[in-house]
Amino acid sequence: MMNSFEVQRILIIKLSALGDIIMTLPLLAALKEAFPNAEIDWLVNKSFQDILKGQKDLQQILPFQRTEWGRKNFWKNRKTFFQLLQNLRNRHYEIVLDFQGLFRSGFLAFCTRSPIRVGFQNAREFAPLFYTKKIPVPDLEVHAFDRYQSLVEALGVSVSNPPKYEIRIGDEEKIWAEQRLSPYQAPFVGVIPQTRWITKIWGTEKLMAVLKKISPWTTPVLFGSAEGIEEGKQLESVCNGKALNLIGQTNLPQLFAFLQRMAIVLTNDSGPMHIAAALKIPVVAIFGPTNPKRTGPFLWANQKIFHATDRVPCAPCYKRYCPTQMECMSAISPQEVVDYLLKSLEHSYEIKKMNLKEMGIELYQDLHIF
16 A cells, blocks of 8 residues: 555545445545545535535535536536536545546546546446556456445555444434424334336335235334325325325435434335445345345345345346336235334334234244344
8 A cells, every 4th residue: 555644635436326325435434544644525416415414534525516517508507517627636636536437437537637546447438548547346246335345445445344434414303303203103114115217116016015014013104205205195095194204305314314213124226225224224125127236235234135036037137127027026025025024123122922923924933133
């Protein structure tokens, strides 16, 4: 490793997405530990900058305004874009790490004029043309965190196991979450029905079947963007008034505060799944076209993955659109998810064994999951 005390400025480029930014956080702590005198900046999409606020190891958060600087709006906003490029040059970074691996991020790394620009050898969109140090990733099935870790290890930086990282939740968000949850009875089960790919969505009817079974003993708490408001109403309708429907009502800092209070989180492969895992909340994740070996929760997290690889030969296919009516998702039944959720919660909360037996659920005798 280079003389760690001589490095004055480092830039992390990780623009998106939500889950990937969460999985990059431990590398911020590792870099700061390796280069204690360095100021570390992070270039991130404006929509995700709140995730990084309050990180003690960060000097500056540099928002990348993707919408304002997109093709349709670039010309009228070009001045602010060139101001960003000037700012990147003026910071005189000794090291730039591009965890994004796209043309846009590679170009931004190049514009810093840093002598050390580190990125993936197999990065897309010709991004490697902009790097001075190209790091091979030999195994395509490696987890995203391990892939990101390889960039810092190329600089001689070691990452602790399990890695160190910090999740900052503001007092205002904590208080608001407590106020919204206080009328309801624990245990709280976080439910995240949405995700960006349609093929990664387990389905409203399956989630309704799960919530109908677990709501007598739990309080389901529904999270999501405003696009899912109608689905949220459907899910809430089967809970006999016991659900707290927050779909379309939380920003990112508030989501962090609520997820911290959950006993367990049921989710698709999504960004909030990674938030829950980072907060050390047990996660039950439904995977179909994607591979949890690549994009699952942190490997050291409390997790249960339902994935139909042994039931459907085409999974994982990594396709955003499915030609076979999403057989991988259909292969995962609501009942097996219900069984797992209630068995898990029974060991921590007053869900009586007799109640579970009345539902026809046999308890594990030696269950030590969470």
